[in-house]
Amino acid sequence: MFAASAAVFVIAAAAPAARAAWPEHAVKVIVSLPPGSGADTTARFISKYLSQELGQPFVVENRPGANSFIAARAVAESAADGYTMFVASNSPMVTNAAVFKKRPYDPVKDFSPVASLARFPMVLVVPASSPYKTLQDLVTAAKQAPGKLNYASGTPTYQVAMERFHDRNGIRGNPIQYKGTSPAINDTAGGNVDYSIAEVSAVMPLVHAGKLRPLAVASDTRIKELPQMPTVSEAGTKGFEAYAWTGVFFPANTPPAIVDKVSALVRKTMNSADGVAFIDNLGGTVFTGTPAQLRDFQVKEIEATRKIVKAANIPVE
Template identity: 30%
Template sequence: MTPNTSTRRHHLRKLALGLLAACGLGGAWAQGSYPERTIRIVTPYAPGSMVDATTRLVADGLSKRLGQPVMVENRTGGMGMIAMNALLSAPADGYTLLTDTPASAINPTLHKEQARYNPKTDVAPIAQFMRLPFVLAVHPDVSAGTAKELVSLLKQPGSQWNAAGAGTSTGLVTDLFAIQAGVQLPQVPYRGAAPAILAALKGEAPVIFLDSANLAPHIQSGKLKGLLVTSDARQDTLPSVPTSAEAGFGNFKPVTWFGIFARSGVPPHILKQLNEAVREVMQSSQTREYLKARGATSSDMGLDEFRSFFHAEIDMWADVIRKAQIKQ
């Protein structure tokens, strides 16, 4: 082979690869290499929490489907910003991911000084794991037997009913209900779900909005009265509690959810691959049974659907924060 022949073949090969790339085939060839090493999922929630447990269940399923280890790293504190910063400071290659809740959509509006990121441009939503409805419950001493009756009580002159607050998300759910119902519902803040539930059980703050997994046992035992649940259908764990629509509050549909994110800039084919893998995990019988036992349902949102959902969450909670005049 002459040097000129070798050179010509080299140029022809480069030209062919360029044409393949232009047609999208070369990109497809290059896309088959992800993942080549361990994937890390950071989460701002503590070991043993439901977010942590669900993340580990998903990580195990992803590892089996992707053929690489998927490790979970708990980075708690800083109102979720320690974990978020770990994501935003990592390369945009799909090897560092984040699991989070509605807090990821809320924090940049509510905590502007600490959460200095734009949730619509700095993070890339990949997939939603699950959805868990909220429940409105009251202490048995509250005379209201329905959500409508509770609103009537709250509108009476001199109403002194308070709600137990269990964190940012549940506090905003309370604010959203008060705004839509046209009532005042002061909140007493507590350090988490357990002390908030205890306050409701004691009647110290007799109204509470919390996820169904936390409240179901107390409603089942009769220690609290469930007035509505924000799911489309009644919950198997709370068959006597009406949905928001049945209770006359069809526009009140907030849910808590867990989702997985990348930082912006991760190639679209990697986001799509991860979305499809997560959806496979969430539709497995093992995962569905795990969630059902906790009053949750698995999610099957596509990539674009979850992005639209996440952006709508950002806008909705920003509007609640503005209307309720909540300060940082």
């Protein structure tokens, strides 16, 4: 009897343990921008739905600063086990690849793409007290005083967009660098710089407060937040568009089953009535895609941004 029991014990001990279902505990969701940003609010929105669907908390952690290096590196160096997720904008995942020679991470090799989320059109703004009433007023003034007008650059992405606008119009401006979008936009509202560009959700509070004057929206069509405001193309710079976008990434080599599971849930959430309404309320549009589609889009965006940086002579650090 004892021997039989021992044999059973040996067999049981030798049997391989069953793989636990993911997730067994909380998932960390890292955002490289501060609370209240488009990436942050979108991260919190999808985290709520993922928590409900998967039965474990998805906890957002904001790690802003250093051109998103801090957050991106933290994710890239995390275990590829599905317990660290990155809700990132195009700044760390595209622009940094074009404007920084040395980075503590590789935006392509160090990450597994999951799904794109949304895109937000940029708006070109001036202080409410500015003499420039239209986009053409600004272009004319810049042509009359090459390199004399100052613009606020909150992130490398916005600087690239602004320099692309300059290049299209044959003008120059003097970039003033800020540590984030909020201080750049606030300084523009305060009249300390002549103009700036940022995504719609970042500028609208100060537009509503009467501190910023929008000149044009860098989207393909007019937007409901500014229905009377022309697009940049309508205002004279034909075909110019500029968007901030967000997407979800895991560390490289995260198991495909986890990546595909989260991708399907994220796309379902974003394309739901609640998801569309949420992004619409932020001034953006839902912009989803599979892991393969996000990777293809990201690589093409990096290539295009590098061409812009080279053509506009943006310094590469």
